[in-house]
Amino acid sequence: MIKVGVSGAAGRMGQAVCEAVEAAGDSELAGRADPALGVALGEILGDADVVVDFTTPETALENAKACLAAGVHAVVGTTGFDLDALRAAAEAASANCFVAPNFAIGAVLMMEVSQAIAAHMPECEIIELHHDRKLDAPSGTAKRTAELIRGAGGNVHEPIHSVRLPGLVAHQEVIFGGEGQTLSLRHDSIDRRSFMPGVLLAVRRVGGLPDRFTVGLEKLL
Numbered sequence: 001m002i003k004v005g006v007s008g009a010a011g012r013m014g015q016a017v018c019e020a021v022e023a024a025g026d027s028e029l030a031g032r033a034d035p036a037l038g039v040a041l042g043e044i045l046g047d048a049d050v051v052v053d054f055t056t057p058e059t060a061l062e063n064a065k066a067c068l069a070a071g072v073h074a075v076v077g078t079t080g081f082d083l084d085a086l087r088a089a090a091e092a093a094s095a096n097c098f099v100a101p102n103f104a105i106g107a108v109l110m111m112e113v114s115q116a117i118a119a120h121m122p123e124c125e126i127i128e129l130h131h132d133r134k135l136d137a138p139s140g141t142a143k144r145t146a147e148l149i150r151g152a153g154g155n156v157h158e159p160i161h162s163v164r165l166p167g168l169v170a171h172q173e174v175i176f177g178g179e180g181q182t183l184s185l186r187h188d189s190i191d192r193r194s195f196m197p198g199v200l201l202a203v204r205r206v207g208g209l210p211d212r213f214t215v216g217l218e219k220l221l
């Protein structure tokens, strides 16, 4: 059994992760850390093999560093903070860190397909749509999609468009434009359960990854 601590356990994603870990046959919940529950991350590190962090851009880096310093593998879903600083900390650590801006398989496939399309239709725009309590904009998924498309030779027009409205969960559209034609890709996470198979996959795989720092669910597929 993999012992999993959840950081941000009282949040929207953290609650879903706790349920998924408890429901999975090969993992058990080692602790729930969240200031809203009166439990600090340091209190649960001693019981955990892996910590999953869905917190805030202000605290995710320090949380992940604390996990790595304690020899606990970190799976980070929080977006909107400096990944280069985390990479540097992870490469000097004795535990692994896995980060994914999006744990939904459909969103990862959208990023993969976007790169193939960009080779033939390079001009494109990204529109991302999220619930109105999301703290960062543009989303980590949109920034990662843009980075991958540019790496494949595409021209992502600025700015990335961010829509924030109640009723939304996490959605993204990539529109490619060519001579007399457009091609649109759209992914919709309509429920936070969409992220859980990816989170559990990362929990199972993080300890055995060849590198100390890995970004992107596609690396595990």
Ligand SMILES: NC(=O)c1ccc[n+]([C@@H]2O[C@H](COP(=O)([O-])OP(=O)(O)OC[C@H]3O[C@@H](n4cnc5c(N)ncnc54)[C@H](O)[C@@H]3O)[C@@H](O)[C@H]2O)c1
Pocket: 007, 008, 009, 010, 011, 012, 013, 014, 033, 034, 035, 036, 041, 054, 055, 056, 057, 059, 063, 076, 077, 078, 079, 080, 100, 101, 102, 103, 104, 134, 135, 170, 195
């Ligand atoms: N990678 C993905 O697939 C994915 C999917 C959805 C959301 N997200 C990201 O996950 C993050 C959380 O989203 P959410 O909607 O669950 O937010 P939320 O506001 O519902 O939950 C965040 C929780 O973190 C807690 N928290 C704050 N400081 C903390 C600390 N120092 N230690 C532990 N917990 C702390 C808060 O009390 C809160 O309960 C955001 O950055 C969001 O963009 C990523």
